[in-house]
Amino acid sequence: MPTRPPTRLLLLADTHVPKRARDLPEQVWRAVEEADVVVHAGDWVDVRLLDELEARSRRLVAVFGNNDHGELRERLPEVAHAEIEGLRLGVVHETGQAQGREQRASALYPDLDVLVFGHSHIPWDTTSATGLRLLNPGSPTDRRRQPHCTYMTATAEDGALHDVTLHRLGLGRPTTP
Structure with missing residues (x-):
């Protein structure tokens, strides 16, 4: 019996279009086209980007920032929940300061496997003591104090998250290995 391929996820946050950039970078639009599910953790700034992502993505799971x-705020929730291939996913913009984040998120979202968040523009990938995976894809348009603009991809299959990858865009100052 043929098996289905894993579901491809694209994780975005803090796009700030057109405040920080006129549009998403072309590399991100290509990732939108390749993804089965686009997840956006808020701070869109302009409804035009929401309209375009809704039109160009197969499925969008998103919140306001x-x-x-x-x-x-009328069209998007503050917190979104989705089940993707048995994976219980949540999305929220803010989770508070970094210190104690895993414990706070585990207490607030005990029924999730993965929580995608934004706000800080700082990429984040940790797992709490309860097994909750916390992911912040950073920002593809506003790196702030980070060396690069970023976004994440992952796959979901059989109730688990796999292949989480942080992608760096060429919009930052170069770093040395």
């Missing part, structure tokens, strides 16, 4: 107002 602290810089999103008006129609974005």
Whole structure:
């Protein structure tokens, strides 16, 4: 019996279009086209990007962020939940300061396997003592104090997350190995 391929996820946050960039980088749009599910953890700034991602993605799971107002808050929830290939996924913009994040998130979201968040623009990948995986893809358009703009990809299959990859975009200052 043929098996289905894993579900491909694209994780985004803090796009700030058009405030920080006119549009998403072409590499990110290619990733949107390749993904089965696009996850956006807020701070869109302009509803135009939401419209375009809805039109160009197969499935969108998204929330609003602290810089999103008006129609974005009307159309998007503060917290989103989705089951993807048996994986219980949650999305929220803010999780508070880094210290104690795993414990706080585990207490707030005890029924999740993965929580995708944004706000800090700092990539994050940890697992709490309860097994909750916390992922922040950073920002593909506003690196702030990070060396690169970033986003993440992953796959979901049989209730588990696999192949989590942080992608660096060429929009930052070069780093030496």
